[in-house]
Amino acid sequence: MVDTGGQVPALNVLTQPLDSIRPLVPLVDPRNPLVFSRRGQGIAGVGEALRLEFTGPNRMVDAAAAWKRVAAAATVEDPLGLPGTGLVAFGAFSFSDDSAATSVLIVPSVVIGRRDGTSWITRISTGSTEATPPKTPLSTPIGAEYRISLRPGALTPAGYLDAVNSAVGRIRAGDVSKVVLARDLIGHLPIGADLRLVVAELALGYPDCYTFAVDGLIGSSPETLVRADNGTVSARVLAGSTARGADALADQEAAVALATSTKDQDEHEYALQSLLTSLRPHSRNVTTSELPFTLKLPNLWHLASDVEGTLTDGSTSLDLIAALHPTAAVAGTPTRTALDLISELEPFDRGRYAGPVGWVGADGDGEWAVALRCAEVSVDGDITAYAGAGIVAESDAEMELAETKMKFRPVVEAFS
Numbered sequence: 001m002v003d004t005g006g007q008v009p010a011l012n013v014l015t016q017p018l019d020s021i022r023p024l025v026p027l028v029d030p031r032n033p034l035v036f037s038r039r040g041q042g043i044a045g046v047g048e049a050l051r052l053e054f055t056g057p058n059r060m061v062d063a064a065a066a067w068k069r070v071a072a073a074a075t076v077e078d079p080l081g082l083p084g085t086g087l088v089a090f091g092a093f094s095f096s097d098d099s100a101a102t103s104v105l106i107v108p109s110v111v112i113g114r115r116d117g118t119s120w121i122t123r124i125s126t127g128s129t130e131a132t133p134p135k136t137p138l139s140t141p142i143g144a145e146y147r148i149s150l151r152p153g154a155l156t157p158a159g160y161l162d163a164v165n166s167a168v169g170r171i172r173a174g175d176v177s178k179v180v181l182a183r184d185l186i187g188h189l190p191i192g193a194d195l196r197l198v199v200a201e202l203a204l205g206y207p208d209c210y211t212f213a214v215d216g217l218i219g220s221s222p223e224t225l226v227r228a229d230n231g232t233v234s235a236r237v238l239a240g241s242t243a244r245g246a247d248a249l250a251d252q253e254a255a256v257a258l259a260t261s262t263k264d265q266d267e268h269e270y271a272l273q274s275l276l277t278s279l280r281p282h283s284r285n286v287t288t289s290e291l292p293f294t295l296k297l298p299n300l301w302h303l304a305s306d307v308e309g310t311l312t313d314g315s316t317s318l319d320l321i322a323a324l325h326p327t328a329a330v331a332g333t334p335t336r337t338a339l340d341l342i343s344e345l346e347p348f349d350r351g352r353y354a355g356p357v358g359w360v361g362a363d364g365d366g367e368w369a370v371a372l373r374c375a376e377v378s379v380d381g382d383i384t385a386y387a388g389a390g391i392v393a394e395s396d397a398e399m400e401l402a403e404t405k406m407k408f409r410p411v412v413e414a415f416s
């Protein structure tokens, strides 16, 4: 770890094109995989050239400042100039300001990436190890299968029903308009288990989601907190969910019912407005569709809005996550009261669940998902998975519990 307030090492970074396209997951560490990918494209990392850790209310602002120093001190040779080439850090940040979980930026020793038919390798070393550049990682066979059944954790299904009912009471009393409540499932990883099985399962089952594995946080998220790319900024806000139908007709009806439900439209509007309000000071020409669209995932339907704009203040993607987190998709409205209610009703630390997870490049561009449909795997092998639902005045506790079950499905199935 580096003192994030002081000196940073001078990194030497060299990106080279690779002539063969390789699957990313077999290249990474079986117990500590480092991956951020979607639709077969993305980046995977091996080793740690630099690890920066952050905690507390300023964790993202501190990370943004530290990253500018790291990038300024680095010597980068990057003939490709694509998103994800050159110097990159993977990152995962805790949801709450007072979380015990550490937020991290990890610069791997080697990054392998693929995008639009191009593959590359980036080797990163500190000045002192320049003489021995990191080796090209080799694919290793994925380990034996295992089955872990996750069981209720600190907040049981019955406890969740009580928490939702309490929240609905507080919303109807006028204390808060929306609050997102989560529950947890727990389990334990067998010794020697290969976590790449879980990552591969998620990538295969949920190709349109971001598959991520960063510092023990593993999951498959459909939600883009923010992407910064060459002066443009974009996001995909999700809020409002329903089960997939049993056949094509029922499925279509479910989507139409979701799109026309005032309860879900309200829930969505809070999330969208919170993102727009936080984004506007940093951008202009911010556009979003007039109405949310229905996004089909293998496990459920979501109401979704895509947002795009032009950055006006030179914000990096880390500056932007600091400005945007937490949106009302994972916290509520108004934010402060919703966060207090979450602390009161959820008997656990969310860790990095519902926080930003993604990557940042030397120029500050990057892509950050909201860490949903995920589990934290500790160094000791303890697994904690989380799933939540947005509660509004019209919420029904049993339906919100059912929604969390659907949202747990990707992770529950990937571990079993």
Ligand SMILES: C=C(O[C@@H]1C=C(C(=O)O)C=C[C@H]1O)C(=O)O
Binding pocket: 180, 182, 223, 238, 239, 240, 241, 267, 302, 329, 330, 372, 373, 386, 387, 388, 389, 390, 391, 407
């Ligand atoms: C909180 C979660 O999901 C969020 C809440 C949603 C909802 O309440 O409808 C939908 C998508 C996410 O923004 C989760 O998956 O744990």
